[in-house]
Amino acid sequence: MARVIIGLSGGVDSAVAALLLKEQGYDVIGVTLRTWQSDDGSESRCCEIDDARATADVIGIPYHVFNCLSDFDEKVIKPFIDDYIHGITPNPCVVCNREVKWERLLYHANVLQADFIATGHYASVVKLNNGRYTVKQASHIEKDQTYMLYRLSQEQLSRTLMPLSDMTKEEVREIAKKAGIPVAGKPDSQEICFAEDDDYAGFIKQQTDGKVPPEGNFVDESGNVLGRHKGIIHYTVGQRKGLGIALGHPVFVKEIKADTNEVVLVDEEDLYATRVTCRSLNFMGIEKINACEELTCNVKLRYRHKAQPATVRLLGPDRVEILFDTPVKAPTPGQSAVFYDDDGCVLAGGIIE
C-alpha cells in the first residue's frame, strides 16, 4: 500500500483531498506545516492547526505538525518585504509552494518513508510524452491554481498527487459535509496568509520597524508632479483605488520608480503593453527554450486572469520576452508570467521585470 503525506491547511480542500486518498486505498498521513504565527498567537490561514487536527481525527489518519517558521520567514517573508521596498509586487504563494510547502513535505515524506506527497490544490499533475512532469489546469477553470504552482521542480512534481483536479468547490463541500468534516462550511482562503486584516503595508512597516521608503510624488509620464503618495510600498502597478487623488477621471499606477521614489500615474488606455520581459525562469512541461526558437503559447500574467495568446523568445540565459497577440493590461514587475499550452499544461514561467 502506497503511503502518502498530505498537507492539511485546516481548510476544506485539503481535508477532502485526504479523505479521497484514504478512500482510494492510500496509507495517508496528515501533516500541517506551521508557517506563521502572529504576535497574539493566532495562526495564519495557511496553517490552522486545530482545524487540521480535528479533520485528521474525523478522517481517521495519523497527524503531525511540523514547524517551519524560520524557513517561511527566510524564504517568503523576507523576499516579500524586500520586493515591496524596491517597488516590486511579489507572489508570496508561488515562492512558498516551492521553497516551503513542497520542500518540507518532500523532506518529511522521505523521513516517514512515504511514496508521495499530496495537497488540496485544484490542478492535476501529468507526465507528458516528452517525459516531463507538469501541472495542468483544473477541469473547472474558475478554481484553477496552476498559476501558483508553476515553480515546482520536476522532482517535486514526480511525487505529487492532487486529488481535487476534477472537482468543483461545491462537490468538495458536499463530500466534506457527508463525511462530517468540521470545516465543511469554512470560507475559502484568501488574501495573504500572514498579514493581519489584509493590511500588507502595515505588516511591512511593523516587520521593518518603520524603515520603509518615505512619502513622495505622484507624477505623470512626463514627470509633472500630480500629488503626494504615502510611500511606494502602498502601491502596485495597475492600482486605481487608494491613490486619494482626484483628477476628474480614473488614473492608474503605471510604474513605481524606487530610485526616485516616484509613482507614475496614467489613464487606463496607457496601461496596456504588448511586450513583457521576464527572468528567473522555471521550466516545467518543456526543458528549455532554444535561442532563435519561438514558443507559441498562452500566457497568464496574474492569478485571476485568462491566459492570453503570445509568442515567447529567449533573450539571454535566464531571460525571455513575451510578445502578446493583443495588448495586455498592466503587466506588473514581480508578478509571474506563466506559459501554458492549448491543453492548459504549464510549459514554463518566470518573473516579470
Added chain:
RNA sequence: GGGGAUGUCGCCAAGUGGUAAGGCAACGGACUUUGACUCCGUCACUCGUAGGUUCAAAUCCUGCCAUCCCUG
C-alpha cells in the same frame, strides 16, 4: 486706495425662481491561496454668511466675509 471676478459634497462641476445632475476621490460589500483589476452599494434636508422679495430661491435684491485678478 480704486476696478473686475468668483464663492454648490474632500476635488472638479451641472443647475439662472419650483424644491441640489454627473465625474473623481472616499467608504462598505462581492470576487480572491499574492498585489491589483472588476462588479455592486453608500455618499450635500443643503448651495460663503446675514437679512429681504416671493406661494416657492442655490438661483432675484442688500449688507458682510473669503479668495483671485487688474490698477494704483
